[in-house]
Amino acid sequence: MAGISTYPFASQCLKYGADLVFSPMLHTDFVTNNIKEALKIADYGNCRYIIQLVGSEPHKFIKAINLLQKSTNSIGFDLNMGCPDKNTVKSGCGGALMKNFDLSIDIVKAMKSATSKPISVKTRVGYDNENDIFKLVEKLENENVSLLTIHPRKVIQMYRGKASWGIIKRVKKSTKIPICGSGDIKDYHQALKKHKETACDGLMIGRGALGKPWIFKEIKEEKKIEISQDEIKNIVTEISKEANRIWGNKGIIELRKQYAWFFKNTKNAKELREKLVKASTYDEVIEILAER
DSSP, X not given: OXXXXXXXXXXXXXXTTOSOEEOOOEEHHHHHHOHHHHHHHHOOTTSSEEEEEEOSOHHXXXXXXXXXXXXXXXXXXXXXOOOOOHHHHHTTOGGGGGGOHHHHHHHHHHHHHHOSSOEEEEEEEESSOTTHHHHHHHHHHHTTOSXXXXXXXXXXGTTOSOOOTHHHHHHXXXXXXXXXXXXXXXXXXXXXXXXXXXOOSEEEOSGGGTTOTTHHHHHHHTSOOOOOHHHHHHHHHHHHHHHHHHHTHHHHHHTHHHHHHHOSSSTTHHHHHHHHTTOOSHHHHHHHHHOO
């Protein structure tokens, strides 16, 4: 989730039970041309996290990984083959790779040649044919990828329609690669249901965690957790503090959409949202959160 799953928010997901987090997509060109800015997104300190890369040129993945692993402690690198964003696909990256398995495998090989850390892949079930995933899985098995995360929609679907979790169950039965399922998990009930139905090795929560990083704790404890408004304010304070540390005022402005997600069904929610989405500094955020 570009601009969202950066360290400030991801750290809260880990605090509330996530076993592992992924960085936002980093284009190999961005990494190689501006490593200083890239590290603001890619460096999660000693957290358990994986750096997610997107691109279309194998040699640039090698260069990007060489630069990143010098200055970060990620436990692995991930190839994004599933992003359906039109501009990303048009540039031959993300979901476009589901139309070119030869190039995809060349990229995986290049990534593995650049590091001893595990290489994983995140993808969709196909570009316009959901059965393409089985062809890809066969090829990835030969490359010994460490994890395959599948969002069970086709690239051309974007986020329309329902995620076809049945295909994840079929993929899981067909391969020895650990499979992580993703898509349309909004609460712990759905998470437990999908896990049981597919026997997948893990679940990736994206949009379901927006404004609710404690969803991971709910899944692990198999129950709904009541979070007080004071605790939500503490979470938002910590996220804002880290965003301000990394990016200054720019980080606070980027958080505006997240502020709105956190305050929906709480006391004075509308008033808080209206003020926070206009905040430009960390001090303003703290002042607003201190109001009763």
